[in-house]
Amino acid sequence: MLRSSDVVPAWARPAQPVGPSPWLLPDPGDDPTGLVGFGADMAPETLVDAYRRGIFPWPHEGVTVPWFSPDPRAVILADSVHVSRSLAHRLRHSEWETTVDREFSSVVEGCRVRPGEGTWITDEMAAAYGRLQRLGWAHSLEVWEGSRLVGGMYGVRVGGCFTGESMFHRASDGSKVALVDLARRWHAAGGAFVDVQLATDHLFRMGALEVVRARFLAMLAEVRDHPVAMRVDRLPVSRLVEPGDGTV
Numbered sequence: 536m537l538r539s540s541d542v543v544p545a546w547a548r549p550a551q552p553v554g555p556s557p558w559l560l561p562d563p564g565d566d567p568t569g570l571v572g573f574g575a576d577m578a579p580e581t582l583v584d585a586y587r588r589g590i591f592p593w594p595h596e597g598v599t600v601p602w603f604s605p606d607p608r609a610v611i612l613a614d615s616v617h618v619s620r621s622l623a624h625r626l627r628h629s630e631w632e633t634t635v636d637r638e639f640s641s642v643v644e645g646c647r648v649r650p651g652e653g654t655w656i657t658d659e660m661a662a663a664y665g666r667l668q669r670l671g672w673a674h675s676l677e678v679w680e681g682s683r684l685v686g687g688m689y690g691v692r693v694g695g696c697f698t699g700e701s702m703f704h705r706a707s708d709g710s711k712v713a714l715v716d717l718a719r720r721w722h723a724a725g726g727a728f729v730d731v732q733l734a735t736d737h738l739f740r741m742g743a744l745e746v747v748r749a750r751f752l753a754m755l756a757e758v759r760d761h762p763v764a765m766r767v768d769r770l771p772v773s774r775l776v777e778p779g780d781g782t783v
Contacts, residue, residue: 639674
């Protein structure tokens with residue numbers, strides 16, 4: 536079996552230009568609730584312009600698509616994702632592997648289909664992010680147990696910021712491994728941080744920080760034009776365990 540260091544790296548292709556948005560999006564700093572506005576569309580140029588401004592769509596049933604820029608915003612610095620003792624054990628012993636952009640539509644579907652739970656990922660949303668992926672703006676991270684997809688996440692890259700949209704798991708720790716792997720690939724490629732939008736206890740335990748919106752927008756403006764491309768080849772998750780991981 537080849538070591539990951541023996542593999543010639545394959546890199547995500549550059550994002551294709553999408554042109555200007557026909558919509559004038561509001562200033563995300565104007566509304567204290569984080570709700571920026573309603574309407575527009577989810578064409579690639581609209582979504583790219585929104586993410587470059589720190590805005591994302593979050594559909595709610597019965598209303599025109601709302602757009603948000605939360606205050607505070609949750610981020611994980613790319614070199615600061617936390618690995619617990621149990622997760623470190625999983626990384627060392629599971630023999631799982633990960634890829635990027637191998638099964639984007641399957642990852643989106645995994646995030647959509649959660650028995651007993653609702654979803655905000657409508658058919659329109661799934662199609663819109665599929666278009667972004669084909670243009671090189673959106674990416675998926677897949678976690679594999681052999682040929683079985685056991686977890687993953689997808690999101691949008693804007694320079695050195697990767698905005699995570701959703702995660703899923705079909706085996707215990709599948710989504711955690713996806714986030715750790717994404718953060719490590721992102722850091723190795725020169726990415727600055729992973730935007731996880733809204734913090735949860737789960738994300739706090741994995742290293743998420745809350746920053747005020749003004750600070751987040753400044754961080755985004757600083758890195759949104761940086762050329763960052765992740766490795767996309769199949770790599771073992773055992774490589775993710777570093778000295779100090781799993782100590783608490």
